[in-house]
Amino acid sequence: MSTTNDSHAFETSRRGFMAGSGAALVVGFTLPSMGGRALAATDTAFTPNAWLRITPDNRVTVVCGSSEMGQGVLTAIPQLMAEELDADWATVGVEQAPVSQAFNNPAFGMQATGGSTTVRGHWDVMRNAGATARAMLVAAAAEQWKVPAGECRTEAGHVMHGSKKLSYGQLAEAASKQKAPEKVALKDPKDFKILGQRKARLDTAGKTNGSAKFGIDVNLPGMLVAVMARAPLPGVKVAKVDDTAAKAVKGVKQVITLPTGVAVLATGYWAAKKGRDALKVDWDFGDKAGLDSAKVTAMLTDGASKADAVALKAGDAGITPAKLVEATYEAPYLAHACMEPMNCTAWVKPDGVEIWAGTQSQGPVQGILSQVASVDPGKVKVNTMLLGGGFGRRFAPDFVIDATLLSKISGAPVKLVYTREDDMAAGFYRPASVAKFTGGLDAQGNAVLLKAGVGSPSIMAASGFMKIPESGVDSFAMEGINDHPYSVPNQLIAYGRREPGPNVWFWRSVGHSQNSFFMEGFIDEMAYAAGKDPFEFRRALMDKQPRYRQVLEVAAEKAGWGKPLPAGVFRGIAVVQSFGSYVAEVAEVSINADGTPKVHRVVAAVDCGMTVNPTIIERQVEGAIVYGLSAALYGRISLKDGRVEQGNFHDYPVLRHNEMPKVEVHIVKSTEKPGGIGEPGTPPVAPAVANAIFAATGKRLRSLPFDTSQLKKA
CATH class of the missing domain: 3.30.365.10 (Aldehyde oxidase/xanthine dehydrogenase, molybdopterin binding domain)
Structure with a gap:
């Protein structure tokens, strides 16, 4: 049963709530830093440009803008939403958000994950979105039953009035046509039923059965794999490269010199690794020579x-x-020593750039890569994969920049992998x-x-x-x-x-x-x-x-x-x-x-x-x-x-x-x-x-x- 307390009221006016049309109730929360720009409504149930989606089959999908690196955000964020929504936890799922200002971390003002800010930053935002959706569902049910909304109650994914009962899925289409309220009341913490509970993680099954995908799992048709010999320290430059032996390795297609080092591109990882090991690179250490x-x-x-x-x-x-x-x-x-090696798959196409990476900073990365590839930021698609450890290391953009440059130069999709040795010896x-x-x-x-x-x-x-x-x-x-x-x-x-x-x-x-x-x-x-x-x-x-x-x-x-x-x-x-x-x-x-x-x-x-x-x-x-x-x-x-x-x-x-x-x-x-x-x-x-x-x-x-x-x- 839903209970509210006026002392927990949350203003929603000027906050950019919207109701989607069609068969799904879609609710998005526009952050204050966006200057009131609302999310785009769609007429399908599969548009991720909103925090919350409820479909006629009674599925509740929460879209999470933060990166999952083991810290549990793909469960904690849905718990925030589901609590105020009065959802049935068994029907709740989660999806990774695309890059959009709509999914900016309120603590940063950009879409990024770090500083232990995800729950802190979204505490009010996600609960408010859930409460708004609940109010719209109640309004839809009350209209259908021709009763005052104040007489309705919600519990476990249903709106009820007396003996009458409708599921959120049954109400999704009607609720999507309701006007978002200007003010909603958030629950008193003493009435929480989902928050504070030991809910099972929503990402456990995929990680157990192998269906969950990390950056290292990405494979594309025609993809080349790159391994780099990286500059040992900032400011150290490539003085001379002998790539004869590297190019003789079966499967090696190209050797490319970047500002950060020398990359070997091959048809597979082991060929690229053997080619990289065969490289002879002389470095100009400049003022870093002799540093100990x-x-x-x-x-x-x-x-x-x-x-x-x-x-x-x-x-x-x-x-x-x-x-x-x-x-x-x-x-x-200290090195970060992530269990999953640093990697990014990039594909620079004539009409834009697409990358697949376990990154903690997808928002900034979109802007950075638009400059690297000389395209509009809107033409850079960032697919955020699961992260095999982050610890701050995957907040840095170096690996996505290098991968994008290699794809741009080679003309092919490229999966760049920093070996653990190269990342530890020339990383952050x-x-x-x-x-x-x-x-x-x-x-x-x-x-x-x-x-x-x-x-x-x-x-x-x-x-x-x-x-x-x-x-x-x-x-x-x-x-x-x-x-x-x-x-x-x-x-x-x-x-x-x-x-x-x-x-x-x-x-x-x-x-x-x-x-x-x-x-x-x-x-x-x-x-x-x-x-x-x-x-x-x-x-x-x-x-x-x-x-x-x-x-x-x-x-x-x-x-x-x-x-x-x-x-x-x-x-x-x-x-x-x-x-x-x-x-x-x-x-x-x-x-x-x-x-x-x-x-x-x-x-x-x-x-x-x-x-x-x-x-x-x-x-x-x-x-x-x-x-x-x-x-x-x-x-x-x-x-x-x-x-x-x-x-x-x-x-x-x-x-x-x-x-x-x-x-x-x-x-x-x-x-x-x-x-x-x-x-x-x-x-x-x-x-x-x-x-x-x-x-x-x-x-x-x-x-x-x-x-x-x-x-x-x-």
């Missing part, structure tokens, strides 16, 4: 020492406290970073001073669609430090931009991934310097941060903080807010005889606002912990002589099954709007484990990945 990790660290340390772009200032940072605590933290470049990375901290305690052990300088490259500058503000502070380089929850009266936190050379990009949890390790490690150091329990020290500094404090307390309680553990096992704790969600994690760790840490259990408390799907939340936090733990234990991209040294999982390992700790996820109930969930579980795990290692050994690990040689000595 030691030089990178020196540059970033200089940036941290001389940081002058002020991100946060409070009180008097020049005070002399009773006790000083100083430390320098360091994190390396989480920025390396160095942070220098100074903390101060008074005579009673209270935190009275916090100073930090961060040296790091700028993702904002690298993005191509953002600019560093006049303050000089890249918010991505500083998040996790300048927005910490601790009430310290005197603070000075600043940024020192340095650009060693490698491409930097968004990586799962972005700046929080390294800065939370820095910040939560240093807060732990201050707690021990004050002679206080790390949990109690943090909690005392959170008097103005109730959501931080609650997850901290829940994680500590569920983990049994302060209670005895088996011999040799120790606890560490960390708490981070990122992407609108609050996560505290407690790690239980022991040290093996060879000095390597063994993580036995991670207990996470999560406040991500109102719950859409508890199972998705749990799985995302579990996956985020795996990702963060892999980086903490193993993740490192190092450079020598201007080249990245890593190439695949043998020298860039990730967590193995036998290393996986037990993970407990406790969802904290909240009445706040949803936060993100794809990334917030990653940042706390590295500091929680590092803090547990200190509790076990007395050795403070201040760089990633963990240097276990120190632990063996301990």
